[in-house]
Amino acid sequence: MEQEIMADIQSQATAATSTSSGPAAMQLRNVAVSFNGRTAVRNCTFDVGKNRVTSLIGPSGSGKTTLLRALNRLHDLTPGAKVSGEILLEGVDVYRGDITATELRARVGMVFQRPNPFPTMSIYDNVISGLRFNGIKKKSLLDAAAESSLRSAALWESVENRLKVPASNLSGGEQQRLCIARALAMDPEVLLMDEPTSALDPIATLRIEELMTTLKSRVSVVIVTHNMQQAARISDDCAFLLMGEDRTGELIEFDTTEKIFNNPDDSRTLDYTLGRFG
């Protein structure tokens, strides 16, 4: 039984992976994150492929979310947080290069664990909130962006006639797709997703997963997930992180999803994907 499930996951991984490794949307070079001098995750070197889905997998405490939040400088909010190494977006170091945190975040969007639409805004206002933050006021532009990103998030048909109702009227799955639409409206180069389906039911989860594979043409995706089958189904590349003896997470292996699930270099990767721990 277990072997059957594994075979299934492995075949999904093979199907999901497109093999060519093209240009990189983001490059991580020896990235480490520490809080008040204590390192939470380190040794992270890999490329986020352009128009590919990259998943960060690993047990709790391995630093997946911490690493993800370094990519759009959300740790800037946390006193005592420090990111070292290099994170390059189109060759520009996002921490030391000629780019502000605000500019970076407009180009690298994020979707969170819990759906978090702005509770006081309508569906429409939620979608275009990022554009408004960035000073776009022209109604025709905002309308067009709202429609196109709601379509990309597979939400347009169901909300077309109630764009002005509060976003809180939507179901959890719809709210999460609204949050995806909100991020897409900025036309980001990279979309970071932090366990975007962990608060959703299986059907809503499936819809988000389907969405991610179509989004690839528009944006490069980095997703943190606890769900091995999800990683196998949707991602092209996988980064496997693990917490070491010193309770610091580090990158164990990065490769195509097919290789990580079928034939990884490190035995710990195989143990984890086989469900032997974590």
Next chain:
Amino acid sequence: MARVPSELRRDDEVVAEFNSATTSRSWYRNLLIVAAVLFAVVSVGFVGTILWSSLPMWLHHAGTLLWGKGWNAPVGPFGGLAMITGTVETSLIALLIAIVIGLGTSIAIVFVIPRRLRNVVATLVELLAAVPSIVYGLWGLLVIAPWMQNTVNPWLNSWPFATTIFGNPGQEFGTSLLLASVVLGIMILPTFVAISREVLAVVPQDLVEASLSLGATRWQVIREVVIPTSKVGLLGATFLSLARATGETVAVALVAGGVANAQFHLLYPGTSIAAWIATQFGESQSTEIPALMALGVLLMLLNFGLSLLSRSLVNRQRRLLALV
């Protein structure tokens, strides 16, 4: 009954267990019932006697009380207009002062100053809210009053329409409605900051992060996400502060001037409902007491209304955030 982790048990099971435990020690249960009944009797008695002793005023002179201009003790008429307008004017100006300074302060506490200083400042603000009002009144009289008389009032009198708003220069005194408003504003400021700080602080962090992740600046996050999200709660803080201002007695009695003049000139002396009751009661005769009691009823109703309003607003805020 089997021990089940409390989160797994239904409320009625918990109640049933509690009841069975208390019936076995029924004296304890009876004590609780006596206490509750006693509380109900005291509350009803309190409101009832106040209403009863003000009844003659409501029956025969309600119009005078609400609109009448002069207060002629001990024979009457007893006109409450000066006290009512004084209460409204001073409370609203005080509220304006508290909102402008207070909102800035709470935003600074929650979002600007370093985390380590945050609790220190918040505690200091709450200590200020606990300072007895007589101290504020004394300070207003000894420090603010001379400053206003020498510096602020001449400047205000140079404004256009100054006579309309503030009254004729030269007729003002050390104590005035404006002085009372300023002192009240400073008094309710800590209350407003303490509540609005908590309202702002419970705005979920993931909304802040979501807006930052869309390329919002810190100021945009505050203006377009944090404040709209906490709007209802901030309104609740406003009404609670207003309730505190309308009920404030000693400080206003000291600095407002204690004159029952129904006028709107802010630099003239005036009074408020609470201050008037406090200053008149000591030497009042039986003819005046129903009028003072009736003023008390007015103030009580006003504060009931404000409390109910702010409570419902704070609950609405809670429900809004529960949806997030």
